[in-house]
Amino acid sequence: MKKIIQNTFLIFGSLLFCTMLFELGVRIFAEPEFDYTQASADESALWQYDAKLGWAMQPNGQCTFSRPEFSSEIQTNAFGLRDDDFSKEKAKDEFRILLLGDSVVAGFEVQRDGTMEAQLEKRLNRQLSGKKIQVINAGVRGYGTDQELLYLLERGMALQPDIVVLGFVPANDLENNVTVHTAGRIFSKPCFVFDEAGHIALRGIPVPDYDLQKQIYSAVMPQRPEPVAAADGNQNALKVFLSKKLRSYAFVARRLKTAPPEFVGWLKKRGILHNSLPPEQVDFYRFPLNDDWTARWKITLAIIEQMHAFCIKNETDFLLWSFPQKEQIYSRDRVIFTRSFAVDDDELDFDQPEKKLRTFARQNKMQYVETAAGFRHRAKSGERFHFITDHHLNENGHRLMAEILATHITKKTINELK
Structure with missing residues (x-):
């Protein structure tokens, strides 16, 4: 002994x-690695409580948003948008495009002039003449499609857009649209449910407070056990502690994420390397969809349909585009994804979200821009459009997104503008 x-x-x-x-x-x-204790802002940077939307960005706010691969200066205008100041009244020769979306559209990961909004505005003004093109960035971190609809109804249409462009992030927005409170978020949100007539109805106004660590779903979701939120919180606290005390921790963690994809997937599967995706994420690409994902899609498509109808009523064009996930674009990330969840590639259909949106848009006579194919084609040359340690677009990704949108908008509107 x-x-x-x-x-x-x-x-x-x-x-x-x-x-x-x-x-x-x-x-x-x-060389010193990124210290997570020096992350200068979290996802709720510049948020303030909003009784109708849950939260909105503070007017005339500013902060620095830093992560291992980027550091950006963020400023909001008098409307609480990451945009220049502008008059609410549209000039006679002005053509306005309103971009709705979440963190992907807000683009905190890049400097202001690198966002898809800024680059789209430059492209369109260069390609089209006769009118001034203004693109308004109404993206807010953490928003679901439901909050984006409410913003359009309450404030966005008052900005007199000629086109409303909805940036849709399927895997993320589908979850947000059935959530009343996400564990760890400082604010809750309203939600839409179906009434007896089958129409969407708003619930949870004014938006109440909930326990910070409570994960609360709306009534459209099948009953399920409540997830435990404490584990992620403890894991993040441990990451911050190790990053603060051991420089070798950040050194190893950073290099593990760029290791061979099979090895990264193996580490994530065994919990050695943190998997930011929940276990149910793999079912997002399965066919047929389970009850949870079917419920998410049903309410979400109804919300988008309502947004489209509101634009038609206000004689405003509506354009829908979908955000491609990393596992849909890069072979490396697809290997990591399948290994992380211990599934074979042929068990999943990574094009399923776009197929569903394409059918939905055709049935509702809606303009839809599918972006995954364009990103995949350009990525074959080895170019990277997402960050390695973050799922958002880098400046290359914002530039390509602006290019894709500009091509579509130019084709659709050039005759009207002339």
Whole structure:
């Protein structure tokens, strides 16, 4: 027994010594890695409570938004939008495009002039003459399609857009549209449900407060056990602690994420490397869809249909585009995804979201821009449009998105503008 204890102490002592030696080497020879304690803002940066929307961005606010791969200066205008100041009244020769969306459209991960809004505005003004083109960035981090509809109804249409462009992030928005409160978020949100006549009806106004760690779904979702939120919180706290105390932790963590995809998937499957996607995410690409994802799609498409109808009523064009996930674009990320969830590639249909949206748009005579194919084609050359450690678009991605949207908008509107 005494020998076992001695050997145990010897093993732990050796591991501790090697760790200290490695830490010393990293501090002396390696460039400093990103310190998560220095992340200058979280997803709720510039949020303020809004009784109708749940939250909105503060007017005339500013912050620095930093992560390992980027650092951006964020400013909002008098309307609480990440945009220049502008008059609510549209000039006679002005053509306005309103971009609705979540963090993908808000583009906190890039500088203001690198966002799809800024680049789309430059492209259209260069390609089209005779009128001034203004693109308004109404993207808000954390928003679901339901909040984007409410924003359009309450405030967006008052800005007199000629085209409303909805940026839809299927995997993310489908979840947000059936959620009343996401565990860990400082504010809750309203939601839409179906009434007895089968129409969508708004619930939860004014938006109440909920326990910070409660995950609460709307009535459209099948009953399910409540997920435990504490685990993610503890994991994030541990990450911050290790990042603060051990420079070697950040050194290793950063390089693991760029390791061979099979190895990264293996680590995520066993919980050694954090998998930011919930286990149910794999079912998003299965066919047929289970009851949970069917419920998400049903309410979401009804919300988009309502948005489209409102635009028609106000004689405003409506354009829908979908955001491509990394596993839909890059072979490396697809391998990581399938290995993480221990599934074979042929068990999933990664084009299913676009197929569903394409059919929906055709049935409702709606303009729809499918972006995944364009991103995949350009990615074959090795170009990267998403960040490695973050699922958002980098500046290349915003530029390509602006290019795709500009091509479609130009073809559809050039005769009207002339």
